[in-house]
């Protein structure tokens with residue numbers, strides 16, 4: 001548990017803020033109260049009798065980081081939130097104990113014997129329900145129209161865009177927890193020849209996480225596998241390849257970090273060229289972080305990333321034309337097919353920042369918001385050598401403007417991505433990934 005931060009008072013303020021946000025959202029959408037279900041244990045498949053671990057409903061987690069099935073949190077404006085909690089839910093499973101003493105003073109906790117019993121304790125009036133298990137909602141007498149009402153959900157999503165000081169402290173701690181893993185893999189890659197699976201396990205060990213606890217499945221890609229953006233089918237043998245891409249995070253009380261680093265090794269022209277590319281992407285990533293401004297559309301940053309990447313690929317001799325010509329032909333889209341980043345919070349791809357679709361050129365961009373204070377998002381430019389995307393360029397009318405010998409030399413390295421988590425301040429940003437020592441509030 002973090003020591004330097006006063007989570008007790010941060011959490012008290014967070015709940016006060018959240019309570020007034022919920023009161024306004026309920027008022028605006030015509031509800032008197034809302035009951036939020038934590039979730040039910042997921043079955044591995046409907047033909048199976050094994051259960052996975054609970055990923056609690058994020059709306060529930062914004063109130064408290066309890067990953068316990070069949071809890072009901074009842075929010076009535078002006079009253080203390082009531083948590084109905086099963087006294088014993090199964091002799092087969094038991095939830096992990098919650099190491100977060102700061103949460104309990106904010107709730108009126110009430111034990112129930114069976115989940116169905118909650119029905120008797122629901123408040124009067126128009127009660128909305130948020131959750132995934134509609135069978136449970138029906139067992140509490142909550143009709144279809146009360147289940148996840150879209151207008152209410154839109155208001156509640158908006159409450160997750162501008163993070164509270166407590167949420168930012170959790171996101172900062174999630175970054176601190178991930179760093180020993182990234183450092184361990186950097187060292188293991190430099191000093192040995194481990195397989196992807198061994199590196200994945202080393203990351204879990206260094207961060208003291210079990211696989212289901214990670215915010216998303218670690219991406220650990222050696223050599224050409226880095227060209228698969230979500231490579232999680234870990235190789236079992238060492239390959240001696242010259243590149244390692246690690247995209248992996250950690251959590252703190254439900255809040256996630258999402259961090260990518262790319263490491264290189266080896267000598268020779270191709271390894272030198274790839275190392276220069278990694279260095280170029282790292283520098284342009286930090287420039288993009290410095291370019292963040294309140295009031296700037298995030299999509300503008302994404303466009304700026306394409307301009308920077310075009311300049312780097314030209315400097316390295318991969319584009320044989322002017323930067324303007326390369327931009328006009330949209331060459332960089334082949335090498336950076338994904339979006340520059342996304343909102344981050346309780347969900348790794350968090351809600352509320354993709355309310356309008358991106359431009360046609362940017363189909364995978366998950367943040368189309370206007371940058372505002374207390375937003376938290378990733379900045380994650382990359383350059384990849386993906387054969388399926390290179391093929392049309394190679395056969396197209398502008399093929400002569402690309403140095404294919406250099407491209408082919410880089411294919412065995414797969415690609416590079418550098419990703420940090422940022423908090424927007426009134427002036428500039430706080431980089432939660434690089435400024436681990438910073439303890440100041442947002």
Ligand SMILES: [Mn+2]
Nearest residue numbers: 258378380419
């Ligand atoms: Mn990401």
